[in-house]
Amino acid sequence: MKADERIRRLLDQELSAEDEARLLAEAAEDPALSAKLEQALAMQEALQLLRDVEAPSASLAARSLDAALAAREEFSARRRWIAWLSPRWVRLRVSPGLLALPLVLGVLVYFAGRHTAQTTIASSQRATTEDAPATDAVDTNAAGEPAQAEAVDTNDTEDAPVPVRFVLPASGARSVAVAGAFNGWNATSIVLADTAGDGVFVGTAYLPRGDWTYMFLVDGERWVSDPYAQNFRDDGFGGRNAVLRLN
Amino acid sequence: MSRPTLCYPWCVMPLADSATLTEKLPLVEEIVLERRMVTRAIDGDHAAFRWIVDRHGRGLFALCVRMVGDRAEAEDLVQVAFARAARRIESFDPTYRLSTWLYRIALNACRDHLKSPRRRERPGDTDSGVLAHREALGDRPDEHLERREQIGRLYAALETLRPAYREILILKDVEERSYEEIRELLGSPITALKIRAIRARAKLAAALEGQTP
Numbered sequence: 001m002k003a004d005e006r007i008r009r010l011l012d013q014e015l016s017a018e019d020e021a022r023l024l025a026e027a028a029e030d031p032a033l034s035a036k037l038e039q040a041l042a043m044q045e046a047l048q049l050l051r052d053v054e055a056p057s058a059s060l061a062a063r064s065l066d067a068a069l070a071a072r073e074e075f076s077a078r079r080r081w082i083a084w085l086s087p088r089w090v091r092l093r094v095s096p097g098l099l100a101l102p103l104v105l106g107v108l109v110y111f112a113g114r115h116t117a118q119t120t121i122a123s124s125q126r127a128t129t130e131d132a133p134a135t136d137a138v139d140t141n142a143a144g145e146p147a148q149a150e151a152v153d154t155n156d157t158e159d160a161p162v163p164v165r166f167v168l169p170a171s172g173a174r175s176v177a178v179a180g181a182f183n184g185w186n187a188t189s190i191v192l193a194d195t196a197g198d199g200v201f202v203g204t205a206y207l208p209r210g211d212w213t214y215m216f217l218v219d220g221e222r223w224v225s226d227p228y229a230q231n232f233r234d235d236g237f238g239g240r241n242a243v244l245r246l247n
Numbered sequence: 248m249s250r251p252t253l254c255y256p257w258c259v260m261p262l263a264d265s266a267t268l269t270e271k272l273p274l275v276e277e278i279v280l281e282r283r284m285v286t287r288a289i290d291g292d293h294a295a296f297r298w299i300v301d302r303h304g305r306g307l308f309a310l311c312v313r314m315v316g317d318r319a320e321a322e323d324l325v326q327v328a329f330a331r332a333a334r335r336i337e338s339f340d341p342t343y344r345l346s347t348w349l350y351r352i353a354l355n356a357c358r359d360h361l362k363s364p365r366r367r368e369r370p371g372d373t374d375s376g377v378l379a380h381r382e383a384l385g386d387r388p389d390e391h392l393e394r395r396e397q398i399g400r401l402y403a404a405l406e407t408l409r410p411a412y413r414e415i416l417i418l419k420d421v422e423e424r425s426y427e428e429i430r431e432l433l434g435s436p437i438t439a440l441k442i443r444a445i446r447a448r449a450k451l452a453a454a455l456e457g458q459t460p
Contacts, residue, residue, distance in 0.1 A: 008445045047420040052382045053309035064300045064329040071330035
């Protein structure tokens with residue numbers, strides 16, 4: 001066995017009494033071994049000086065506790081986030097009957113909504129001739145395109161004027177006005193405008209409730225009957241005025 | 248969230264096989280208390296953390312002072328060790344003693360600190376380390392001075408050793424732990440620890456001899 005290992009065993013108290021005596025006897029005859037042994041024993045004795053350690057400062061326990069609790073809190077918060085963000089399996093048990101219920105409700109709501117929308121748009125105007133000016137009124141407008149006048153909203157109160165939107169496609173026309181019984185056949189009070197520049201003249205007027213005959217006056221000289229009005233009335237001169245019914 | 252079960256039967260507790268039942272009983276009570284405190288600490292009980300800090304703070308401080316030779320640094324390392332322990336207390340293995348687990352964490356903290364570039368540039372204040380052993384200095388003025396120098400030289404020599412050598416010297420020659428205990432703390436085989444002890448002692452002897460005027 002090497003000297004280093006025997007010295008280690010001596011220091012670690014692993015040598016039997018006989019082996020220890022033999023080592024000491026050999027060291028007495030071998031100055032190098034003796035020096036090595038003395039050095040090792042002196043070093044171990046010196047290390048014993050580090051055995052007793054004074055108590056730490058009084059605040060160390062409190063500071064350590066604070067550090068531990070803060071670390072724990074930080075760790076718990078991070079773990080909560082990770083748990084919240086990590087994907088997980090979810091088992092769902094769905095009854096087919098319950099699944100059909102929202103589907104049926106959805107269909108009902110859709111059709112109810114469509115019906116309500118249709119009833120809020122008022123039907124438009126119809127015609128009969130009543131004090132209409134003598135013109136060569138025709139069933140189509142200057143461009144041969146459909147024209148229309150619509151009550152925008154019929155939900156107002158009984159006496160309130162009804163907003164009516166007049167539309168007449170008249171490509172190439174310079175001006176379009178609406179004249180009727182509601183404005184004393186005045187061709188200047190309700191003038192339509194081609195705001196989009198596509199030949200469609202549009203304008204809105206607020207009219208009292210009742211049945212009104214009307215005509216479009218194109219370029220200040222040509223009377224045009226609303227071709228798609230559902231009601232018409234003879235003007236007594238061979239032409240037909242459109243009739244707008246605001247009930 | 249499931250919690251690790253720490254209620255092991257006492258027969259798998261870390262007790263020496265040679266101990267008799269009478270010797271074991273107080274230890275069993277101690278271990279049961281430790282496990283209860285760890286379970287409470289996992290649940291976030293502040294009182295349990297306080298119990299752990301009060302019970303083991305001084306031991307960890309002594310270990311850290313010997314490892315780094317500086318009181319202030321040792322106090323910082325104790326706080327670091329407790330913070331790390333609190334963060335991973337769920338990973339505590341109940342087949343070991345709580346003190347073993349905490350010592351292992353503290354040793355790792357010391358090792359990290361000693362290997363840090365900042366610490367290498369600026370070694371610890373050994374005077375502060377010497378003062379941590381005031382009782383060992385003795386009462387007589389000449390003895391006091393001599394021992395003070397001796398402890399100072401010892402810390403200066405330890406400072407030149409690798410942390411692994413410093414650990415084995417402190418655990419074996421200062422704290423007089425068995426190789427079995429050191430194996431639990433460092434996780435190395437006993438044969439390797441014995442070889443390391445021989446080398447560490449030789450290195451320390453050489454470092455001390457190099458200081459001799």
